Amino acid sequence: MQEYFEFKLPAKILSGGxxxxxxxxxxxxxxxxxxxxxxxxxxxxxxxxxxxxxxMEASGCHPAAEFYDVPADSSIxxxxxxxxxxxxxxxxxxxxxxGGSVLDTAKGVGMVLAQGTEDLRQNMGCEALxxxxxxxxxxxxxxxxxxxxATLVAVIADPDRQVKMEFISYxxxxxxxxxxxxxxxxxxxRVTAATGMDTLCHxxxxxxxxxxxxxxxxxxxxxxxxxMAHLTDAVDDGDNLAARQGMANASLLAGAAFxxxxxxxxxxxxHALGGVCRVPHxxxxxxxxxxxxxxxxxxxxxxxxxxLLPLAGPEIYAATPAPERPMAAIQAIEGLRGRLAxxxxxxxxxxxxxxxxESDFDAVIARALNDGAIIVNxxxxxxxxxxxxxxxVW
Amino acid sequence: xxxxKERLYRVKLRxxxxxxxxxxxxxxxxxxxxxxxxxxxxxEMAQWPEGFCISMELPGGPVLRLHHTKSKGLxxxxxSVQPDVAIRFKSVQDAFYLCTxxxxxxxxxxxxxxxxxxxxxxxxxFVRCVDIAEGYLFPRFWARRILxxxxxxEVPAIRVYLAVLLAK
Ligand SMILES: [Fe+2]
Numbered sequence: 092m093q094e095y096f097e098f099k100l101p102a103k104i105l106s107g108g109x110x111x112x113x114x115x116x117x118x119x120x121x122x123x124x125x126x127x128x129x130x131x132x133x134x135x136x137x138x139x140x141x142x143x144x145x146x147m148e149a150s151g152c153h154p155a156a157e158f159y160d161v162p163a164d165s166s167i168x169x170x171x172x173x174x175x176x177x178x179x180x181x182x183x184x185x186x187x188x189x190g191g192s193v194l195d196t197a198k199g200v201g202m203v204l205a206q207g208t209e210d211l212r213q214n215m216g217c218e219a220l221x222x223x224x225x226x227x228x229x230x231x232x233x234x235x236x237x238x239x240x241a242t243l244v245a246v247i248a249d250p251d252r253q254v255k256m257e258f259i260s261y262x263x264x265x266x267x268x269x270x271x272x273x274x275x276x277x278x279x280x281r282v283t284a285a286t287g288m289d290t291l292c293h294x295x296x297x298x299x300x301x302x303x304x305x306x307x308x309x310x311x312x313x314x315x316x317x318x319m320a321h322l323t324d325a326v327d328d329g330d331n332l333a334a335r336q337g338m339a340n341a342s343l344l345a346g347a348a349f350x351x352x353x354x355x356x357x358x359x360x361x362h363a364l365g366g367v368c369r370v371p372h373x374x375x376x377x378x379x380x381x382x383x384x385x386x387x388x389x390x391x392x393x394x395x396x397x398x399l400l401p402l403a404g405p406e407i408y409a410a411t412p413a414p415e416r417p418m419a420a421i422q423a424i425e426g427l428r429g430r431l432a433x434x435x436x437x438x439x440x441x442x443x444x445x446x447x448x449e450s451d452f453d454a455v456i457a458r459a460l461n462d463g464a465i466i467v468n469x470x471x472x473x474x475x476x477x478x479x480x481x482x483x484v485w
Numbered sequence: 486x487x488x489x490k491e492r493l494y495r496v497k498l499r500x501x502x503x504x505x506x507x508x509x510x511x512x513x514x515x516x517x518x519x520x521x522x523x524x525x526x527x528x529e530m531a532q533w534p535e536g537f538c539i540s541m542e543l544p545g546g547p548v549l550r551l552h553h554t555k556s557k558g559l560x561x562x563x564x565s566v567q568p569d570v571a572i573r574f575k576s577v578q579d580a581f582y583l584c585t586x587x588x589x590x591x592x593x594x595x596x597x598x599x600x601x602x603x604x605x606x607x608x609x610x611f612v613r614c615v616d617i618a619e620g621y622l623f624p625r626f627w628a629r630r631i632l633x634x635x636x637x638x639e640v641p642a643i644r645v646y647l648a649v650l651l652a653k
Contacts, residue, residue, distance in 0.1 A: 093592065093595050093596050094596070095596045095597070095598075096596065096597075097597045213602075215602070215603055215604055215605075216570075216600070216601040216602040216603050216604075216605060217594075217600060217601040217605060218597070218600045218601070219600050219601060219602040219603075254604065256604075257604070257605045257606070259605070301591060301592070301595040302594075302595035302596075353595075390633070460609065461606040461607070461609045461610065462606060462609070463605040463606060463609065465609065466590075466591050466594055466595075466609070466612065467591065467594070467595055468633075469633065470633060470634070471632075471633040471634035
């Protein structure tokens, strides 16, 4: 644990049935009357974006513009187009409905508008962004995974310069996070499972990496307990609204935890696998988490031992002798992973994703070594260590 | 703050600034020396784009700005060269913690001791170089406290000390 820490979670959280109907009231409280609604084409097709719009209109708030053109890999061009639409229609706030890509794009739009510039390069970095003009932002996640509704990170690609611009700033945090179980109901089992494992990974890494602090620990531990209680139910029966709500809460808690204590080696390698081989983020997390925990065992074994309590419950925790708890914690995660492999074929090995060749390892390693997440991992990881990990999960 | 306390505080700050200035100069010389004699540092720097410039700054100075080219290697430059990435300490004391080995770079990052301007991934190689330099410059028992893993010495530490003392 560090001797000095900082923590910020400014978002008001609306969680539970009927949350969507309260968005209009929240916007009014923020002094906003002409929101721009953002989402992606898939969510429009499934009627999810329409549900939000209807709920807002029922409470007397009509979006002044709608932008449904966010691709899976968003870019600065998309951000600038959305910002242009915002300006042309005299909007004053953002309401974004979607997964990580839509929520990050909305953060980007807020940034462009707040800074009054289309060139965000000079604002890249960590805590380097000035506040600028405040654009109220309501985030409505449609996956229980990324936690983007509670994080200070936005990654926006600049295809012309071939860089992924990373922004880490407290000014990117949404003002309101809306967790309504109707939003994740249509999520297919495999995506539910993968995004749920991403949440678990956020919580485990936030709770064990160098930047952990007492407040992020509390958030992370609760998130782990919720994932263990609800993930398999949400996968087995998508209409189980209690399980959906439990996972939405878990995702926000884990997001808030890692927004304030960062993630480590699982994410560094996971980002690289996503960038080089297009392995879906949640699947990479599912594959890597136990192996990286074993790798980190020598540095934070006792912390993993403590996590056995939320991972397995008080009976198993109490019945397990202290020295055996770290391994039991890893086994609890492997147990969950085994169940998910059975119910929805979530791959537990890299080769089963069908996206990675062993010849890609060099590029993956090079990228993982330069990923910012590696800095807070409790154990140093060099090229040979990452190669051994990739081979272990191959 | 009573007058005397305030004066003492200002003197302390001046001293901390002077120590940081000295340590940053030593670090710059150590990194230049290591580029010649340590394969890991050479390997990291070889991956930097031509003309890569990195800066470490305290509020109100001093500033260490390093510029890397294939022909000249790593050289300190003045503030007329625009840095690609800048590590800006939030206070003099934050820089003092890092410069006196109370914190490593990872620890300082985890404690929000500095702001980073620029591409986060382009600074990771520099962080590894600083870790290696600290592994040479600090005694082993000390390095163990601030580094996740003390890097092995490829050459005797005396060579790095000589590079620092002789500025070669
Ligand atoms: Fe993640």
